[in-house]
Amino acid sequence: MKTLAYFPGCALKDQARADENGTLAALARLGYEVREIPRWNCCGTVYSLAQDDLMRHVGPVRNLLRVQGMGEGRVLTLCAMCYGTLSRSARFVEDPERLRRINAFLAPDAYNGGVEVVHLLTLLRDEVGYERLAAQVKRELNGLKVAAYYGCVLLRPREYAVDDPDGPTVMERVVEALGGGAVPFPERMECCGAYLTVTQKGVVEGRVGRLLRSARAGGADVVVTTCPLCQFNLEERRPAGAPALPVLYLGQLLAWALGADEPAVGAAITGISSGVRHG
Amino acid sequence: MDEVTVFIMGKGYRVPAGLTIMKAMEYAGYRLTRGCGCRGGYCGACATVYRLRGDYKLYADLACQTTVQDGMYIAQLPFTPAERPAYRLEELRAEGQTLLSLFPELARCVACNTCTKACPQKLEVMDAVQASLRGDIPGVAELTFDCVSCGLCTMRCPAEISHHHVWQLARRLNGAYLTPRAPHVAQRVAEVEGGKFRAELDRLMAMGKEELVAAYKARDIEP
Numbered sequence: 001m002k003t004l005a006y007f008p009g010c011a012l013k014d015q016a017r018a019d020e021n022g023t024l025a026a027l028a029r030l031g032y033e034v035r036e037i038p039r040w041n042c043c044g045t046v047y048s049l050a051q052d053d054l055m056r057h058v059g060p061v062r063n064l065l066r067v068q069g070m071g072e073g074r075v076l077t078l079c080a081m082c083y084g085t086l087s088r089s090a091r092f093v094e095d096p097e098r099l100r101r102i103n104a105f106l107a108p109d110a111y112n113g114g115v116e117v118v119h120l121l122t123l124l125r126d127e128v129g130y131e132r133l134a135a136q137v138k139r140e141l142n143g144l145k146v147a148a149y150y151g152c153v154l155l156r157p158r159e160y161a162v163d164d165p166d167g168p169t170v171m172e173r174v175v176e177a178l179g180g181g182a183v184p185f186p187e188r189m190e191c192c193g194a195y196l197t198v199t200q201k202g203v204v205e206g207r208v209g210r211l212l213r214s215a216r217a218g219g220a221d222v223v224v225t226t227c228p229l230c231q232f233n234l235e236e237r238r239p240a241g242a243p244a245l246p247v248l249y250l251g252q253l254l255a256w257a258l259g260a261d262e263p264a265v266g267a268a269i270t271g272i273s274s275g276v277r278h279g
Numbered sequence: 280m281d282e283v284t285v286f287i288m289g290k291g292y293r294v295p296a297g298l299t300i301m302k303a304m305e306y307a308g309y310r311l312t313r314g315c316g317c318r319g320g321y322c323g324a325c326a327t328v329y330r331l332r333g334d335y336k337l338y339a340d341l342a343c344q345t346t347v348q349d350g351m352y353i354a355q356l357p358f359t360p361a362e363r364p365a366y367r368l369e370e371l372r373a374e375g376q377t378l379l380s381l382f383p384e385l386a387r388c389v390a391c392n393t394c395t396k397a398c399p400q401k402l403e404v405m406d407a408v409q410a411s412l413r414g415d416i417p418g419v420a421e422l423t424f425d426c427v428s429c430g431l432c433t434m435r436c437p438a439e440i441s442h443h444h445v446w447q448l449a450r451r452l453n454g455a456y457l458t459p460r461a462p463h464v465a466q467r468v469a470e471v472e473g474g475k476f477r478a479e480l481d482r483l484m485a486m487g488k489e490e491l492v493a494a495y496k497a498r499d500i501e502p
Contacts, residue, residue, distance in 0.1 A: 010413040014375035041390040041409040055437070059390035105391070 001033040004123075005072035007063055009082040010042050011228035016079070016249065019228070023078050023120060023251030025260035029136060030128055037066045037075065043085040046195075054102050060089035061102055064115040074116035076123060078251060080227035084153035087117040087160050119154065119162045120226065120250065121170045134177040138259025141179040146253070147215035147223045147245070148172045148182050151230045152191050171250070175224065178257035183218035187211050192233040205239040216243035223247045283349035300327055300342035300353055314357025320344045323427030326356040326399075326434075339397040339431040359430025361441035366448070373456035375414030382445050385411050387438035394432035394442065400425045404432045404442060411445055417457055419449035 004027070012020040027034050040063050048056030063086060067075045077083045093099040093113060103110045124133060148171035158165040168189070172182035190211060193204030211234065215223050223245050225231050234247040281296040285303055292307040301315060316322035325342035332350035342355065364381050371377055379385055385408060394404035403422055410418035423446035432442045470476075486494065 010409075013413040013415065039403070039406055041405065042386075042388065042412050044389070045386075055389055055391060059388075062390050062392070 001031055003033045003035055003072070005067050005070050005075045006034045006036050007040055007043070007067075007075050007077050007082060007086065008036060009077065009079045011081075012079055015232065016228035019078055019226070019249035019251040021251070022249060022253075022255030022260065026251065026254035026258045029258045029260065030133070034076070035070065035072075037063065037070060040066055043077075043079075043082040044089070045081055045085065047085045047088045054098065054105070057089050057092055057098075057102060058105060060086050061093055061111055062106065064090055064093075064117075065106065065109055065111040067115045068112060073114065074118050076118050076120065078120050078226060078249075080119075080151060080153045080225075081229060083117065083119040083162070084160065087119075088157075090115060090117050091160070121154070121162050121174065124174050125163075125170050130173050130177040133174065134179075137177075137179055137257050139257055141253075141257055144180045145183050145219050145221045146175045146180045147185040147218060147220035148175055148188060149185070149211070149215070149223050149225045149230060149234075150189050151225065151227050152189075152194070154226065155189055171224070171226075174250070175253070178253060180253070180257075183215070183220045185215055185218050185220065187214035192227075192230045193237070194229055194233075197229070197233050197237060201237060204233050204237040208233055208237045209239040209242040212238060212242045212245055215245055220245060222253075224250050224253055226250050283347055283351075285347050285349075286352045288354060289352075294347060296347070296349075298347055300329070300340075300345050300347055300351075301325055303347045304342070304353075304355075314342070314355045318343045321427060323429035324357065326359070326429040326431050327353060328356060328431070328434075329353045339435070340399045341427075341429060344399065356430065356434060359433050359443075361430060361433050361444055363441060363444040368451055368455055371448075371452060373416050373452040377452065378411045378414065378416070378419070378445055378449060381448065382411070382441065384438060384440050385445065388412065388440065389438065391437060393435045393437065394440075397431040397435040399429060399431060400427060402426060407446065408440060408442070411449065416449050416452050419446060420453035420457075423450065 008020055024034055041059055043063065044056070044059045050056050064075070075086070077086060093102060093111065099111065099113055124130075150168055150171060155161040155163065155165040155168060162168070163170040175182045187210060191207065192211065193207040197204045212223070223234060225234070225247060226249065231247050231249060234245075238244065282293045283296045284291055284293055285300075285307075286292075287304055287307055287309070292303070294303040294306045298306060301311070301318065305311065314325050316324035320341055320343060323341070326339070327342040327345070328337055328339050330337055330352045331348060332352070366381060388405070388408045390405060390409070392405045394408065395402070395406075398404050402425060407419050407422040410422060426443055426446050428443040428447070430443060433440065436442070483491070483494070
């Protein structure tokens with residue numbers, strides 16, 4: 001077993017429980033002992049662009065400090081938003097002057113820098129490997145047609161992208177390793193509308209309709225995402241008449257394919273079963 | 280008698296060493312009618328901030344629980360204005376978004392941990408804010424069990440969260456919906472309503488003062 005520090009984030013403990021349950025069950029089957037970091041706080045959700053207000057970077061840096069306290073050099077995130085905030089903050093405090101000022105505030109604690117933030121997709125690609133992942137598959141996906149949806153923060157800004165920001169393949173390769181079929185999905189890097197879901201639902205509905213029609217046109221049975229906000233928008237802001245595709249977390253698909261039992265995959269079984277084209 | 284110099288609202292006083300801040304204020308001539316309650320560290324009424332000469336830190340504590348030090352600059356915070364939305368517990372559910380929907384300012388937390396540093400009860404206040412954000416109601420209830428609602432964290436919070444009102448709601452939700460029912464409570468309530476203690480109460484109510492005092496003195500005391 002290989003230990004792996006893990007930052008869940010708030011959504012994974014509430015609305016996106018299915019992602020956490022599924023991913024943790026899958027990672028255990030892949031030989032990881034996942035250790036949730038103690039006393040973590042919200043990642044900040046939206047990375048602060050304020051260069052002169054370091055207080056806005058204290059939250060994410062405090063999480064990196066907790067990882068350091070575990071004696072770990074890297075931390076896994078599943079949520080695309082948490083990945084964006086934590087990885088950018090980790091880079092932000094590579095500057096010694098910024099780190100010194102944040103540490104003056106965190107005193108008596110001090111972050112030494114250097115914690116690496118890893119997203120589930122890059123872990124699967126770079127460490128598990130597609131072949132080893134494929135060898136672990138226990139439950140057939142029967143060629144389930146999957147629209148791999150990246151959205152924004154996995155690929156933008158490009159310096160933090162989990163893959164080629166103009167032509168990513170990692171999520172499709174994971175889906176194929178699990179025995180699914182990744183369908184052509186030209187809108188896969190488009191924004192879902194994100195937080196406009198609070199103030200301008202119509203804008204989000206327009207984008208979600210376009211995304212779902214694009215996925216359906218490619219022949220998708222399900223959409224897969226790693227972002228709780230995308231998942232929410234795609235299911236809750238679906239305009240009338242748009243294809244009602246199930247929107248699953250990558251963790252659910254992983255858990256299903258690697259043979260995790262109920263209740264670890266729970267809703268995924270219903271979602272995937274309804275998406276699978278039988279016969 | 281050893282004495283120290285303290286500054287109360289900016290004016291210096293010589294007071295005996297070893298007094299609590301509250302006693303020192305009374306020694307200096309203050310008559311406390313607000314910002315003073317149980318004098319035992321439970322009621323949270325005597326929130327106080329102070330600095331020590333030559334130290335940049337602003338300290339926070341309860342006046343009845345903290346002894347004076349030489350060169351202490353003291354101010355009382357007898358009341359903390361804090362917004363508490365109206366709610367009916369029976370209309371709420373103990374689920375993920377309940378705390379956040381009633382106290383949306385929770386999402387303004389930047390994890391600065393200033394609240395934790397201000398807490399005289401040494402609670403992990405920031406952890407409780409974070410538990411509230413992720414909807415962990417039992418976690419909030421557990422972390423804030425010893426909160427005395429002094430309001431010091433609320434005064435120091437840059438996100439302007441009304442902590443003690445959030446904690447109170449979390450503990451109410453936890454008590455009402457998440458903790459197991461205690462069967463013996465319902466049993467005892469039924470006994471009370473069924474009149475089990477009626478006759479004894481009537482007997483006491485009918486006693487004269489002397490008889491009552493004698494009965495009190497002769498009562499069974501649990502070991």
